[in-house]
Amino acid sequence: xxxxxxxxxxxxxxxxxxxxxxxxxxxxxxxxxxxxxxxxxxxxxxxxxxxxxxxxxxxxxxxxxxxxxxxxxxxxxxxxxxxxxxxxxxxxxxxxxxxxxxxxxxxxxxxxxxxxxxxxxxxxxxxxxxxxxxxxxxxxxxxxxxxxxxxxxxxxxxxxxxxxxxxxxxxxxxxxxxxxxxxxxxxxxxxxxxxxxxxxxxxxxxxxxxxxxxxxxxxxxxxxxxxxxxxxxxxxxxxxxxxxxxxxxxxxxxxxxxxxxxxxxxxxxxxxxxxxxxxxxxxxxxxxxxxxxxxxxxxxxxxxxxxxxxxxxxxxxxxxxxxxxxxxxxxxxxxxxxxxxxxxxxxxxxxxxxxxxxxxxxxxxxxxxxxxxxxxxxxxxxxxxxxxxxxxxxxxxxxxxxxxxxxxxxxx
Numbered sequence: 001x002x003x004x005x006x007x008x009x010x011x012x013x014x015x016x017x018x019x020x021x022x023x024x025x026x027x028x029x030x031x032x033x034x035x036x037x038x039x040x041x042x043x044x045x046x047x048x049x050x051x052x053x054x055x056x057x058x059x060x061x062x063x064x065x066x067x068x069x070x071x072x073x074x075x076x077x078x079x080x081x082x083x084x085x086x087x088x089x090x091x092x093x094x095x096x097x098x099x100x101x102x103x104x105x106x107x108x109x110x111x112x113x114x115x116x117x118x119x120x121x122x123x124x125x126x127x128x129x130x131x132x133x134x135x136x137x138x139x140x141x142x143x144x145x146x147x148x149x150x151x152x153x154x155x156x157x158x159x160x161x162x163x164x165x166x167x168x169x170x171x172x173x174x175x176x177x178x179x180x181x182x183x184x185x186x187x188x189x190x191x192x193x194x195x196x197x198x199x200x201x202x203x204x205x206x207x208x209x210x211x212x213x214x215x216x217x218x219x220x221x222x223x224x225x226x227x228x229x230x231x232x233x234x235x236x237x238x239x240x241x242x243x244x245x246x247x248x249x250x251x252x253x254x255x256x257x258x259x260x261x262x263x264x265x266x267x268x269x270x271x272x273x274x275x276x277x278x279x280x281x282x283x284x285x286x287x288x289x290x291x292x293x294x295x296x297x298x299x300x301x302x303x304x305x306x307x308x309x310x311x312x313x314x315x316x317x318x319x320x321x322x323x324x325x326x327x328x329x330x331x332x333x334x335x336x337x338x339x340x341x342x343x344x345x346x347x348x349x350x351x352x353x354x355x356x357x358x359x360x361x362x363x364x365x366x367x368x369x370x371x372x373x374x375x376x377x378x379x380x381x382x383x384x385x386x387x388x389x390x391x392x393x394x395x396x397x398x399x400x401x402x403x404x405x406x407x408x409x410x411x412x
Contacts, residue, residue, distance in 0.1 A: 063364050071130070112334060113402075347374045
């Protein structure tokens, strides 16, 4: 909330995109889209229209710019260099589901972090390829239909905004140095005092608190430098605006908790997991085909149910314990789910911002509608699904952990 209300995220995205060399423009727009999904709706309301404006200014079809940005923001929802608000939520749901089988199992919010980081560059590259090789040639030359007036977001950063970014960078450096001081030395105070490692350490256990502190420190530094925050009341108001949007989330968490609790109380989750595991075991399918099938199932369900957390609240109590009984970790199952959930976001009319994307398309082509958006974005969905599936296969073949302390298989 502090990062967003201070204007730091918007300024950072504008700087990243507007300063990109022309030959890297598409890649930077897709990459910026992926990175923006840590900040709720910023990517949709700022970066997607900005992509169209920048493409138009570069003499390219603006709808291709909209598509590239939308592919990054929504199709790359499960890829990032930073943890977002959805990571702790999904991890919490996975942990509760895992405890149907193992009462003491813990899933940390950074459970998929390693996979997310690599996915960031895979998705940015794949999105660039689709835009340049498929979308732009298919759209052809832009004929100038629709309203093309450029808004203020196309303006270069002001001197005050650049000064604010400098202060924010300095604050971020100090905060990162503090974290390194606590985690890099063998006797660091943020390491596990018993083992000396990072697993089950204060750092990983408190990752949500550190994300909050880091965002607050950097956001306040930027806001103070630009004048967005003149006193503590301004900071509180910024936090309050974000908290006011969490009503739907709180309702969802309440009913999700009841759903998981009823599953535990009735043993339905355990029964379904055992029966499902027996069926899958008798089918003879290996781990890779099973996970790819789960990716496909998640992608299909996402077409009809937009919320990632709402879907996982329903699916986790069944599939997490089921795959645990087959020997696969909740973290791997969550990774497969997130791949499927992301790939079909951009062609799912049930996605909460889909109507807004249609409106952006109509700005440049009055004939645009839901079908136009789906047809434009379908190549991204197919390509993202293929690239992410290949990455998952490689990851599982090499036996790499998907996050800190998050292996692929459970200890026998």
